[in-house]
Amino acid sequence: MLHVNENYSKIQASYLFTEIAHRVAAHQAANPGAKIIRLGIGDVTEPLAPAVVEAMHKAVDDEAGREHFHGYGPEQGYAFLREKAAEADFKARGVDIQADEIFISDGAKCDCGNIQELFADDVAIAVGDPVYPVYVDTNVMAGRTGKNEGGRYSGLQYLTCNAANGFVPSPASLDPAQPKPDIVYLCYPNNPTGAVATLDQLQEWVDWARANKALILFDAAYEAFIRDPAIPHSIYECTGARECAIEFRSYSKTAGFTGIRCGYTVVPKGLMAYAADGSQVELRPMWTRRQTTKFNGASYITQRGAEAIYSKDGAEQTKATIDFYLENAKLVKNALKDLGYTVAGGDNSPYIWVDVKGSSWDFFDKLLKEANVVTTPGAGFGRAGEGYIRISAFNSRENVLEAIERLKKTL
Numbered sequence: 001m002l003h004v005n006e007n008y009s010k011i012q013a014s015y016l017f018t019e020i021a022h023r024v025a026a027h028q029a030a031n032p033g034a035k036i037i038r039l040g041i042g043d044v045t046e047p048l049a050p051a052v053v054e055a056m057h058k059a060v061d062d063e064a065g066r067e068h069f070h071g072y073g074p075e076q077g078y079a080f081l082r083e084k085a086a087e088a089d090f091k092a093r094g095v096d097i098q099a100d101e102i103f104i105s106d107g108a109k110c111d112c113g114n115i116q117e118l119f120a121d122d123v124a125i126a127v128g129d130p131v132y133p134v135y136v137d138t139n140v141m142a143g144r145t146g147k148n149e150g151g152r153y154s155g156l157q158y159l160t161c162n163a164a165n166g167f168v169p170s171p172a173s174l175d176p177a178q179p180k181p182d183i184v185y186l187c188y189p190n191n192p193t194g195a196v197a198t199l200d201q202l203q204e205w206v207d208w209a210r211a212n213k214a215l216i217l218f219d220a221a222y223e224a225f226i227r228d229p230a231i232p233h234s235i236y237e238c239t240g241a242r243e244c245a246i247e248f249r250s251y252s253k254t255a256g257f258t259g260i261r262c263g264y265t266v267v268p269k270g271l272m273a274y275a276a277d278g279s280q281v282e283l284r285p286m287w288t289r290r291q292t293t294k295f296n297g298a299s300y301i302t303q304r305g306a307e308a309i310y311s312k313d314g315a316e317q318t319k320a321t322i323d324f325y326l327e328n329a330k331l332v333k334n335a336l337k338d339l340g341y342t343v344a345g346g347d348n349s350p351y352i353w354v355d356v357k358g359s360s361w362d363f364f365d366k367l368l369k370e371a372n373v374v375t376t377p378g379a380g381f382g383r384a385g386e387g388y389i390r391i392s393a394f395n396s397r398e399n400v401l402e403a404i405e406r407l408k409k410t411l
């Protein structure tokens, strides 16, 4: 008899965005004339930068002739992209990351989800609450869970992110009654709260990880939205992070690549974990093996497009698009503040995290039904997300201004 992986049945039943889509569809069906504005799912709305489009067109031409045709590429990604990423994303910031420590992929979601394959079944894990659901669900699928107790898995430790800690938990908030985590997922700028972490806050985690032989999985998917020069863009800006951290990067929000698909993961040379007998095992060769076995690379055309983000024109154009989204975020944030709401995020992040002082699904329904505006209920990101909604700044200016007018009327 064919047995399924029963861990799948332990995952939270309703995937957040499926439930939102269901409610939006029902509302639209009941109100066919309603012009719904979507500030829910975090997908970009602006087109690719012209420099990226030009590079991709050229890459198509390469593939169209014998002379520059590319079949399977190098499994870690093309050197032209890895070298530019190492230079612009790290060396230019004084951070020591080499091109051969960068693994190009088809996006950060796969890498965030796949990385757990390198670790034993019984590792203890800590995540923020609220949290990007991928970190939790991929570990649950792999069996790294106890019971699902009211939306929390007993095998995972949840670090509450709330107004009191500025949505950035510290190692001091780890519960001594629970197993000490071997892996901690951190994501800054954060999805969903929009919070950013200071260098001191990240350094505390790095110091803790080194002292405890733990690993930080740092998701920097929204790094490009950081405008405050004091905020770190990479975990490797912290002293000693090469010894205890893996970092995920994505071109999705950086350059509108949500549909093109490209990102990368940094696994520094010399980053170690341990075998059961206590001997050290280097993670970079393991990730190389994992990727070469299960992944055949992002397309040549995609990687040429990503390379163009680092050109002078490409960098200026992509920055201008992010500035546009950040201006949207500011408009929404200020409007909600004027309406008397306590609001986090939105400064170095496309997400605005609004304290709605009540049920997040009720507030979601109110905005959907009365304002035809779609948001994301915080409860969908974890228990500590209850009482909040996430508003995304990814939309046209026209829609954002219209949504603000409607919010003003409804609230």
Ligand code: PLP
Pocket (backbone or CB within 6 Å): 042, 106, 107, 108, 109, 110, 112, 132, 187, 191, 219, 221, 249, 250, 251, 252, 258, 262, 263
């Ligand atoms: N990490 C976080 C925190 C995200 O919010 C997202 C996308 O929403 C991703 C990773 C996925 O990025 P990608 O599109 O590169 O797979």
